[in-house]
Amino acid sequence: METLECIQRRMDIRSYKPDPVPEGTVRALLKAATEAPSSGNLQNWEFVVVRKYETKKALSGAAMGQEFLVEAPLIVVVCANLELAASKYGGRGRDLYSVQNTAAATENLMLAAWDSGIGTCWVGAFNENDVKRALNLPENIRPVAIITMGYPDKTPKKPGRRPVEEIMHKELYGGKI
Numbered sequence: 001m002e003t004l005e006c007i008q009r010r011m012d013i014r015s016y017k018p019d020p021v022p023e024g025t026v027r028a029l030l031k032a033a034t035e036a037p038s039s040g041n042l043q044n045w046e047f048v049v050v051r052k053y054e055t056k057k058a059l060s061g062a063a064m065g066q067e068f069l070v071e072a073p074l075i076v077v078v079c080a081n082l083e084l085a086a087s088k089y090g091g092r093g094r095d096l097y098s099v100q101n102t103a104a105a106t107e108n109l110m111l112a113a114w115d116s117g118i119g120t121c122w123v124g125a126f127n128e129n130d131v132k133r134a135l136n137l138p139e140n141i142r143p144v145a146i147i148t149m150g151y152p153d154k155t156p157k158k159p160g161r162r163p164v165e166e167i168m169h170k171e172l173y174g175g176k177i
């Protein structure tokens with residue numbers, strides 16, 4: 001798929017076929033995720049790959065009971081290694097770059113998945129401590145995004161976007177184009 005077409009067509013998928021996503025495919029998608037830019041090329045991302053029912057159930061509980069987390073054949077939890085992020089840039093690295101870097105990797109992961117015929121959904125509404133407990137994450141590893149993955153069952157209508165005329169500001173915020 002062409003890059004722009006992939007970007008335009010990707011949408012969050014919350015209903016999946018039960019077919020597993022092969023391990024080789026997961027590796028290829030994580031490789032794509034790591035091609036993202038990161039501050040000072042620190043690459044402060046860690047990915048926890050979840051397939052077990054019990055763990056998916058615990059993650060669903062941590063995410064306000066969102067049911068489709070249990071139904072997804074695969075979940076990747078994108079985490080920020082805070083120590084690594086802070087090692088070069090101190091507080092700004094720990095608080096801001098750590099999240100920006102992992103968000104960039106997450107978008108790469110989702111686009112690469114879409115290109116491979118795999119649907120994903122970015123889940124951000126979760127209790128961080130509950131996710132940390134479910135995955136046994138150490139103190140300095142912050143869960144940033146839960147990404148559900150699987151072959152799409154139902155494909156919804158893609159939600160619309162604010163028009164460019166509205167979001168593009170020339171020099172002065174709110175100025176007309």
Ligand SMILES: Cc1cc2nc3c(=O)[nH]c(=O)nc-3n(C[C@H](O)[C@H](O)[C@H](O)COP(=O)(O)O)c2cc1C
Nearest residue numbers: 010011012013014066121122123124125126158159
């Ligand atoms: C930071 C973030 C948090 C999100 N959290 C959730 C969530 O907890 N549950 C969910 O179903 N979708 C979640 N979404 C997905 C958005 O609802 C979705 O991206 C948006 O409605 C646009 O739809 P599209 O991605 O299909 O174009 C989240 C997306 C982002 C970027």
